[in-house]
Amino acid sequence: MTKMKFFIAVLAGLLFINTANAQEEESPAMNSFTFSNDLVSWWLGGYDFEFGYNFGKNRVALTFNGLEVPDSYSSQDGYTVDYHYFGATYSRFINNYQRGFNYGVSFGY
16 A cells, blocks of 8 residues: 555544544533643653643643753753743633633743
């Protein structure tokens, strides 16, 4: 099978799956909690956590992260870069399903 035929077959499969999912009737999202973690930060000697709460079209989240950038990436004139961040975010979805395009405001220190 040539690369072009393979690409067309994969694209057709993805379109079929997307069309099948779009035809399912969905109900609006309920209240939910979210948690995320970035493993690359752990690998670089830091941390990254986000805790969120979704309700209706709204989402509030708290973010805590820090990173100790390796000397090979950050060293200039003997200085190294370390950062620690705390953030609070409010965002609003444009649909009732808590996904897709959203907008909001974030405050960080």
